[in-house]
Amino acid sequence: MADPFILxxxxxxxxxxxxxxxxxxxxxALRMAKMINKNLRVxxxxxKDFSKDGPLGCNRCGGIISELLVQALAVEGINLSDRIVQRxxxxxxxxxxxxTVSIDTPTHEKRIAAVYRGGGPKGTMGQEKESFDGFLLNLxxxxxxxxxxLKIDHIEYRNSKPVLLSREGDVQEADLVVGAIGVKSQTSKxxxxxxxxxxRPETVTAAIAEIGFDRDILSERFGAxxxxxxxxxxxxxxxxxxxxxxxxxxxxxxxxxxxxxxxEFLDHPAVAAVLPASVPYKIGCRCLPQMNVRAPGVxxxxxxxxxxxxxxxxxxxxxxxxxxxxGKAAAKTAVFHGVSADHFRRExxxxxxxxxxxxxYGKILFQATxxxxxxxxxxxxxxxxxxxxxxxxxxxxxxxxxxxxMFTGNERYKNIFFRTLNFPLxxxxxxxxxxxxxxxxx
Amino acid sequence: MREDExxxxxxxxxxxxxxxxxxxxxxxIQAGRVKITKKSRTGDMTIxxxxxGDIFGEMAxxxxxxxxxxxxxxxxxxxxxxxxDKLFQTISRDPTLAFRIISxxxxxxxxxxxxxxxxxxxxxxxxTDLDETCEYILEEAKNVxxxxxxxxxxxxxxxxxxxxxxxxxxxWNPKIKLRVGEGVAGDVLKTGKAxxxxxxxxxxRFKSGSAKISSMLCVPLxxxxxxxxxxxxNSSNKLFTLEDLxxxxxxxxxASIAIQNAKSCAQLKSTTEEMIMHVSLLDxx
Ligand SMILES: Cc1cc2nc3c(=O)[nH]c(=O)nc-3n(C[C@H](O)[C@H](O)[C@H](O)COP(=O)(O)OP(=O)(O)OC[C@H]3O[C@@H](n4cnc5c(N)ncnc54)[C@H](O)[C@@H]3O)c2cc1C
Numbered sequence: 146m147a148d149p150f151i152l153x154x155x156x157x158x159x160x161x162x163x164x165x166x167x168x169x170x171x172x173x174a175l176r177m178a179k180m181i182n183k184n185l186r187v188x189x190x191x192x193k194d195f196s197k198d199g200p201l202g203c204n205r206c207g208g209i210i211s212e213l214l215v216q217a218l219a220v221e222g223i224n225l226s227d228r229i230v231q232r233x234x235x236x237x238x239x240x241x242x243x244x245t246v247s248i249d250t251p252t253h254e255k256r257i258a259a260v261y262r263g264g265g266p267k268g269t270m271g272q273e274k275e276s277f278d279g280f281l282l283n284l285x286x287x288x289x290x291x292x293x294x295l296k297i298d299h300i301e302y303r304n305s306k307p308v309l310l311s312r313e314g315d316v317q318e319a320d321l322v323v324g325a326i327g328v329k330s331q332t333s334k335x336x337x338x339x340x341x342x343x344x345r346p347e348t349v350t351a352a353i354a355e356i357g358f359d360r361d362i363l364s365e366r367f368g369a370x371x372x373x374x375x376x377x378x379x380x381x382x383x384x385x386x387x388x389x390x391x392x393x394x395x396x397x398x399x400x401x402x403x404x405x406x407x408x409e410f411l412d413h414p415a416v417a418a419v420l421p422a423s424v425p426y427k428i429g430c431r432c433l434p435q436m437n438v439r440a441p442g443v444x445x446x447x448x449x450x451x452x453x454x455x456x457x458x459x460x461x462x463x464x465x466x467x468x469x470x471x472g473k474a475a476a477k478t479a480v481f482h483g484v485s486a487d488h489f490r491r492e493x494x495x496x497x498x499x500x501x502x503x504x505x506y507g508k509i510l511f512q513a514t515x516x517x518x519x520x521x522x523x524x525x526x527x528x529x530x531x532x533x534x535x536x537x538x539x540x541x542x543x544x545x546x547x548x549x550x551m552f553t554g555n556e557r558y559k560n561i562f563f564r565t566l567n568f569p570l571x572x573x574x575x576x577x578x579x580x581x582x583x584x585x586x587x
Numbered sequence: 588m589r590e591d592e593x594x595x596x597x598x599x600x601x602x603x604x605x606x607x608x609x610x611x612x613x614x615x616i617q618a619g620r621v622k623i624t625k626k627s628r629t630g631d632m633t634i635x636x637x638x639x640g641d642i643f644g645e646m647a648x649x650x651x652x653x654x655x656x657x658x659x660x661x662x663x664x665x666x667x668x669x670x671x672d673k674l675f676q677t678i679s680r681d682p683t684l685a686f687r688i689i690s691x692x693x694x695x696x697x698x699x700x701x702x703x704x705x706x707x708x709x710x711x712x713x714x715t716d717l718d719e720t721c722e723y724i725l726e727e728a729k730n731v732x733x734x735x736x737x738x739x740x741x742x743x744x745x746x747x748x749x750x751x752x753x754x755x756x757x758x759w760n761p762k763i764k765l766r767v768g769e770g771v772a773g774d775v776l777k778t779g780k781a782x783x784x785x786x787x788x789x790x791x792r793f794k795s796g797s798a799k800i801s802s803m804l805c806v807p808l809x810x811x812x813x814x815x816x817x818x819x820x821n822s823s824n825k826l827f828t829l830e831d832l833x834x835x836x837x838x839x840x841x842a843s844i845a846i847q848n849a850k851s852c853a854q855l856k857s858t859t860e861e862m863i864m865h866v867s868l869l870d871x872x
Contacts, residue, residue: 215593219617220642220687226618227589227592255593256667
């Protein structure tokens with residue numbers, strides 16, 4: 146008898162959630178199926194209208210598409226045009242209590258994209274621009290996926306196949322359900338109730354605010370750089386200002402951010418240096434989104450797989466890159482192998498785990514960063530090394546590239562971690578720190 | 588460059604990489620066009636014009652050899668760089684990322700195959716077209732020996748009549764046919780000896796056509812046996828020299844080889860074309 150867990154012509158895949166993970170899954174599942182002449186039906190359930198401005202049309206994040214993801218997508222034939230990109234980024238400015246350094250891309254090329262996930266901050270609807278999530282959902286539709294603007298309210302097994310139900314619409318049976326629901330909704334309960342061991346990921350609350358400027362002031366103050374703040378504030382891990390068209394997205398990552406966190410951050414002297422009170426700006430919108438910090442252990446069962454933020458993601462960065470990796474890995478498993486728990490364990494779990502394991506190295510790196518921003522000598526030593534590396538074209542850029550890769554999501558944490566153990570880098574740092582230490586005593 | 592664009596801008600004519608350079612990155616065109624050229628004996632040859640979304644420069648990543656061609660921006664062109672290290676790392680984790688590179692390479696190979704067949708066909712045409720070869724020989728002859736008229740006459744398949752395969756000069760009649768031994772050309776064919784005649788009207792062998800001929804050179808074309816004659820003549824009072832005769836005789840040796848080649852190729856041509864058709868059908872299936 147044929148394996149019932151292998152998808153055949155006409156098999157139906159229901160994707161719950163049309164954020165980046167759901168769209169990536171659908172795009173690649175349909176492409177791969179075409180490659181082997183398999184005819185699959187893919188339905189994406191997504192109630193959000195991504196062309197809407199404000200929180201309603203938005204999946205709430207900083208909107209940085211990492212260097213690695215921009216390049217991988219280009220190789221896949223998914224090019225981010227100026228309709229989607231709000232600003233091309235070619236450098237990072239690292240601000241601390243003790244000074245600022247700039248880290249540039251080696252080729253002075255704009256390799257990072259700043260986008261909006263939805264229609265943009267409140268009141269900006271109707272611009273020429275397109276949302277990133279909307280763009281991907283459209284691509285999925287072009288590949289042949291059906292988009293149904295419904296929220297799924299219940300999932301149950303009937304005759305060993307999952308059936309999806311919505312208060313507002315039809316019942317659908319599926320050969321595979323992809324849970325691409327993110328962490329920001331209550332939908333995780335639907336999957337928890339299926340009792341295969343899935344638990345909503347652990348999260349922390351982050352803060353985002355959109356502040357609007359005059360376009361010229363914005364370009365002059367922020368240029369094509371993401372401004373990163375490593376400040377000795379206990380609750381805040383780090384914060385970023387990401388310039389877009391006429392807004393800068395302020396993204397504050399820490400344990401439990403609240404409305405006050407944004408104000409405290411804006412009042413900090415290092416921030417005020419970049420954004421003095423004399424520069425007129427208005428706050429467009431604010432939100433306090435949940436951020437996945439620990440992945441659930443069991444992300445699949447027969448005919449169900451959890452991907453993207455609903456599963457594991459990369460700690461504090463490049464969640465969209467993780468969405469791409471996982472969406473594609475799940476698609477590959479479903480199309481080329483099968484949809485049983487066993488298939489997912491063999492083919493999908495290693496990719497999922499690699500992200501989880503990599504975050505362990507990420508945690509250590511962030512602990513080290515905490516140390517560096519806490520102690521003046523360390524902060525200064527680090528700034529000295531970076532600015533020396535940046536000034537001298539022929540000097541190897543060890544520390545700069547470590548920080549670049551760490552904050553841009555250009556490299557796995559594990560690889561960065563091992564690079565920090567590199568002797569010349571340690572030596573450079575130690576020298577500068579010692580000098581700072583002696584100068585401090587004197 | 589606008590603030591909402593990715594990659595790097597190159598302006599018209601700016602080189603992205605040059606043939607022979609080391610290469611460790613691949614490129615994806617974001618906007619505009621890129622011309623791929625290759626150096627050849629006769630100058631730069633354009634081998635492809637690529638458009639937005641196309642990948643280029645991927646070969647050096649895989650074969651580690653210097654760039655095989657030059658890439659130049661056509662108009663303002665925006666290009667995104669793909670780093671080799673990162674690309675290979677990602678491919679090693681997700682080999683399907685290479686699908687699109689492979690499919691882009693295979694469509695390029697297909698196109699090259701088509702062009703190769705075209706080139707091969709063209710080459711065959713040049714050597715198989717006997718009349719074209721004769722025209723070409725006459726053209727060369729005209730360059731070395733100043734003459735008002737000229738022709739190449741070849742023995743027909745029956746082995747008995749000579750007919751004109753190529754000719755120039757306003758008074759030359761290309762419809763003329765001679766039997767072996769008949770007229771000056773017929774006689775030269777028979778004897779196999781080159782002749783210089785500066786008083787044609789007095790030559791008893793001369794068969795007058797519509798054209799008035801006063802002086803002529805006639806050399807045999809030989810491949811084992813005589814296959815035809817190469818003739819140059821003047822209608823005015825201009826005379827030929829012995830030097831001219833020697834030149835024409837040397838030329839006739841090469842001409843004979845070329846003509847014989849063309850004849851053999853013509854026989855091969857149909858067989859070869861059949862084979863090529865066969866190969867391309869195999870490739871498509
Ligand atoms: C403060 C913050 C800043 C961030 N900054 C960045 C950044 O700069 N760069 C980056 O790469 N990543 C960033 N991330 C991470 C990134 O936001 C996520 O990794 C990414 O959104 C995950 O995509 P997803 O598709 O898995 O989930 P989501 O984007 O959350 O999408 C889930 C979708 O599912 C839909 N859905 C939910 N329930 C249902 C249901 N019952 N029925 C139908 N549809 C449903 C929702 O409407 C939503 O559209 C950031 C995260 C936070 C919190």
